[in-house]
Amino acid sequence: MKNIAKAPVWDGPIDEAGVESLLVLARKYRAYDDKGRYLHWHEFRFRPTEDDRKVAWWAVKFARLQLLRPIGLAAEHGKSFLLCMPDPMQRILHRIDRMCPLQDEELFSDEAPLTVNRYDKLYYLATSLLEEAITSSQLEGASTTRRIAKEMLREGRQPRNKSEQMIFNNFELMQAVKENGQNPLSLELIKEFHRIAIDKCGENNAVPGELRLTDDVYIEDLEGEVFHTPPKATLLERRLERLCRFANMNHDGEGGEANFFLHPIVKATILHFMIGYEHPFADGNGRTARAIFYWHMLKCGYSVFEFISISRLLNLAPLKYFRAFLYVEDDDFDLTYFVAHQLDVVDRAVQGFLDYVKEKKRERLEFTSQLKSLGAKGDFNYRQLELLRSMRKHPGKPYTAKEVAFDYNVSANTAREDLKRIAQFGYAVEAQVAGTKERAYIALAGLPSGQSDLRRAV
Known part of the structure; x- marks a missing residue:
């Protein structure tokens, strides 16, 4: 850059x-x-x-x-961070709010406009955790392919190199974010997120879960140019405690400690930026910052963000991401540059997710119709139907309970019963996995002979 x-x-x-x-x-x-x-x-x-x-x-x-105002946070030398919310940004926020049901039951219910259900919810959750884990790691330099990363996580095997370790850690990190979604932000929680993010893959002598102790840290872009020198290490603990107080304040504009309104998405974005600005760790700051963004979104009731990856879009245009950071510090600490950039990313990520859900529903209805036109009758549940659709796309592919459990975010026993049910009606055959005690189910092509009537299926 x-x-x-x-x-x-x-x-x-x-x-x-x-x-x-x-x-x-x-x-x-x-x-x-x-x-x-x-x-x-x-x-x-x-x-x-x-x-x-x-x-x-x-x-x-x-x-x-005329629009800029201080938000209660300051740069290292005391200059206030400023923010303004012009009309175009307000419109984006309104559009995002309209797209985002505050409770995922509003999206994942039989009465919802998209008519998806709890099985879809589990499938989309597993998919989004995987996507965010991979793309957040790629932003930090991980080079493992998406296929290999998915195989590692699906098979439950240990990472074989640093790139795989980064992706494994980010997968664990996103689950930790969800588990802590209702807890207040604290220095200890920031450190815990960081510990998970860089376990066994840290650089620059970074210690997992520990603040940096030196000032020989600076931020480079993808081309090695320095664009930010963070605050001194001796100030970090105090500054992060202040950031935690800001994060835990009620910014609803109705009084209290914070006497002005901050939209939850804007506040989450500010927290994201501030971790990048403070750069409290020798490595892993970007992953920690994005985790805290998700933490705040879930804490404020935007549970649909369990299913949305922002890093996928950031990874498509990393220079814009870095420049959004740089513009803030260059132009009087005006946070609006970074907030505007992130709102655009969130807007597109939410719309992309909803489009994906609609497309999955269309594909499922089309597949169900095809089965019926071929003489197959009966009702598989949504998860089994999705699994069956995958099998018909990949004849000859072995499916194990461990992999299906990962893909659909269910227990291994539930996954095994799904596979047995599909095999029961002739869509797969059970086989032994060579060299192991594990059983696999091999997908078959076409409709099973003599099994066109599936009315016994649940």
Whole structure:
């Protein structure tokens, strides 16, 4: 990532004509552009304009100053972090809220518009945990392929290298986040998330669960350029305690310790940013930061985020992610840059998940219809139907109870009963896994002979 163009600062008095020009432009320019984007000077300087670019930029800054406010957190040298919420960002938040049922029962119920159920819930949960574990690790440099990572987690085998260990740890981390979703944030919990994240795979002499003790830490982008030097190690414990107090405050705007409103998604994003800014550990800060984002979302009732991976989208455009961090510190600690970037990511992640759910429902209905048209009658439950659909896609593939249990987030006994049921009606045959005591079920092609009537299936 090439160095960004530094935002020009107000460089002293200007003549009367300049003042008049600025006042005119202040009525012309808003905090965001015509496409709703909150642009940094690095991007703004290329915007077509008939006006002097620097004066136009100062006009934009003037519009932002009317909206910016401190949030109660400060940089190392005391300068306040600021935030504004212009209309385009408010619209995104409203859209996300409309898409996100606060209770997953509203999504995973027979009465829900998408008509998915608890079996789908378990399947989507396992899928999303896997996706977030893989892509969050890839953001930090893990190079294991998705196929190998899935096989490792499905088979329950031990990681064979550092990349696999990172993915294994992130899978464990996301489960720990869910387990602690209703607990307050504390220094101990931050350390625990970090301990899980870098166990057996830390770099830079990082100790799992321990704050860094030195100041020889700086943040590089993917091309090795330094773009942030974090606060001194001696300040970390006090600063993190302050961050925890901020995280645990009630920001509903109805009084109390925090006397202003912060939308839960915005607050989760700020926590994400602040862990990156503080950089309290020698390694694993990004994974810990994203875990804390999820922690806050679940704590505030956005349980649908159990099923949504933000790292998948961050991994598609990592330079934008890094630049969003950089813009904040470059332009007077204006957090709006990072919040705007993350809102776009969350918006697309939620919409992508809902589209995925709809597509899975369509595929299931289509598959059920195909079975009936071929003479197969009866009712498999949703999980068994999904498993059967997978088997018909992959004839000859062996399926074990351990792998099915992982894929559908159920016990091995439940998975084994599902496989036996499918084999009972002739869609698979049971076989011994070579060299083990484990049994596998081999998917067969086509409809089983003499078994077109499946009315006995539950």
